[in-house]
Amino acid sequence: MINGSCLCGAVKFKISGEPSSLSYCHCSRCRKAAGVFSAVLIGKADDLKVTAGQEKIAKVPTGPEWTLERCFCKECGTSLGDMVTGDIYVVAASALDDDPGIRPTVHIHTKSKPDWYQIDDNLKKFEGDYIPDK
Secondary structure: OEEEEOOOOOOEEEEOOOOOEEEEEOOHHHHHHHOOOEEEEEEEHHHEEEEEOHHHEEEEEOOOOOOOEEEEEOOOOOEEEEEEEOOEEEEEHHHEOOOOOOOOOEEEOHHHOOOOOOOOOOOEEOOOOOOOOO
16 A cells, blocks of 8 residues: 655545556656656556545646646645546655655656756656556
8 A cells, every 4th residue: 555645634645556657757747747857656546545635636627738637735735646537547756655666667758858858867768658568
């Protein structure tokens, strides 16, 4: 079980099962929400349960090209990622309270990274989405 929460503790969630990916996302939405990129934990939607503060989660559409909503705590502003989107969850790793048991393996949406930022590690890089094997 992986626990997560926002800074003020109003929103709490649990993730059961094994995450499929821990990725560095460079899409324009993650850049705007978190800086240069966002570390995101991805897994099966059924494995994510909000255990407190569902009513404290704000959902903001991120533009016509995206069908996703950016989620954050209404009280403290902590970025929560997209939470559930279709059959997967995408949670901001910064909101995790526990070690997810996996490490980042990939940079996604690298086509959107700022020109001034250089990726200097040896992780896989994908210009767009990355679909894990699991």
